[in-house]
Amino acid sequence: MKTMTSRERILAATKGQETDMVPVSPRLFAYLLDKYGEHSLESNLKFQTEYDFDITLNAVSGLANPIFNVYVDTSYSKDIKLEMQEWEENGIKIVKRVFHTPAGKIQDIAKVPPSGCGYGIAPDPTKIEWLIKDRSDLEKIAYILPDPKKHCDISNLKKLNDTMGEKGLIQTVIHSPIDYFAGDARGMENLMIDYYEDKEFFDDIIKLFYDHIMCQTKVCLENGFTNIFGCWYYTSLSSGWSPKIFREEFIPLMKEHVNLVHKYDGTYDLYDDGKCMSVLEDYVNTGADVLETITPPPVGDVDLAEAKRIVGNKMTLKGYTDLIYVLQMGTPEQVRDTVMEAIRIAGPGGRFILGTSDSIRDGTPEENVRVYFETARKYGKYPL
Template sequence: MKSKQRILSALRGKEVDRIPWSPNLAYWWEAQNDEFTAGGEIEFLKSIGADPLIRGHYPYYGKEWRDIILYRTEYKSCSIKEIKGSSSKTIVYDTPKGNISAVYRYSPSGNTWYLAEHPVKEEKDFKILAYLFEDMVIRPYYELYDEAAKKWGDDALLVPIVAPSPNLKTSFQSLLEYWVGTEELVYALADYPEIVEEALESMKKVSLKTAEISAQSDAEAFISWEDTSTTNISPDLYERYILPEINDWCRILHNYGKLYIQHACGHLKALIPLMAKSDIDCIESISPPPTGNIELWQARKVLPERIALIGGIEPTVFLESDIDKLEKYVTELLEKLKGSRYILANSDSCPPGISLDKFNLVSKLVKEFNK
């Protein structure tokens, strides 16, 4: 079985020759030297015997991330500009209704940019945000994906992002993480819910448009970066604002025979019962403790068999375990999840310090399991 067929078969509940093993290289890849990363992400995954499942980005050559999105976003009367300094950068969204701005700051110790100021800061900003989304024109753009998919054929499954840019997740989750912030959004919902929901409605119209355009492509499965977790959303808010949009995506994708994968890397224990009643095809990056708060086999007992699972190797366990402990841990995962729709992976991030022998060990265990 080729990797792409193995992954799709596992997602669809069809027979596989073995459990797929699809590590998410994330931060680990970025920490490798330039000579190593120039060799290519899929080439590395194939060299260790893994099944390349490329989540939301074009396969790496080097370290530059490029989202796989199957549409272009244009504006009729709005514009976006970036003002960059040595240690800060500002993203300005300019509309006829006014401007909103996001501010990022650079952390030298973390070698990363972090969001320091959300764009939407007061009631009037929600109306500016609504106008920004109403001004968007979404057009199909399949060419780059088609080239990459043709190049890799059956050796890898490339999974585009179904959600709209710039946040690549549901409308409400975008408000939580980027546009507004968790605490500020909760207050806004209490103070002027109608204004917030009007903005959400404008955002959702774009979201359904990107889903419809994406579904008409040749891609077989899609993902969104939901980062789902009760650390920043309650089950009630998830059920009210997020699940309906996800179910709308699923309805659109399923009409074209496509799959929806939800990236959910946080605390899911209180949300799994809601997900169980959704139209989601797969939950990706379920994280056991301490990163998350539920084991995969616990989630499996609550979820219907039609929902596939990806993940299981908790990041700190992957990093800190010696070879013997890791072997025992992975073998237990394989034993408890065999026979179900399951793809083995590290859950969410991959710490930079993980040694190659650990990747090779997991590949060996998967290939020898139940021989």
């Protein structure tokens, strides 16, 4: 078989087609941010000159997210005005935001921790007051969400695709209605309580954001960006949802989202970096092409051999290598053995992409990173 390009290799593995070798495509955000001071396509391409691997770059659609992103340019709407106050408490920046809308004002407060404060090089903000406090806030939220039909700036996606060429794959990130939306507007604990105490309110919150992400997805698909990275880790069992709620509330939404992508002959990479063995068959039934990060114990619960048996040739498994206990804290021998084991178990028959349980972390030993890539290429050539 001829040697494939990285783009060809990733797409073939995603679709269940034959590949020349197991694709090697770890998540690299934190590691490259630490190594080069930025995470971009350029830093990925630079890193690819050091190590032979297949780049997968997850890129946003250019649509502002005023829910998750503390600092946001609201010029997309003349109907809203944003006021902000900042102060510091114990070395942590506190930001209060007040959105003025035609339906009234809505506000939240977030902690914005500095880099390296115990949660890595780029910690997420933490909300201490939520935008959605009661039903009256839903109308206000609708005003602050930008219209995807008018405000998706896909010019950057075009540029990224042109620059990437055959060296890897650009995937368009679409967050679930919970991830970076309902989970950060209402709060995960509040949503779980709403499910039991006010199911109609819960449903209306989810629908508001689901309609938004479906519209965003359709805009991207209609503009030719059909390789979708569906981010659903807020709905993971590891986030606290029961299997019953997961199956009844979230799987149907995933199916509909995947079906939309497939109508445009697109591919769907479904992201859950938590425990998933008990719902693995449910993930298969969504029709998604890829499931990542198939995290092993102790952080996750994936038995790779059993997972491979369950999905068969119906879905591609991606990820597996533990970013903390193997790559960051393990020895080069542990890294080598883990990579060899993953390829031995999941490589036969294809539909496996070697990755990581999330981004390789800042502070990971360079020797471990080198062994990871070299072992993958040495032992990942077909036939295995």
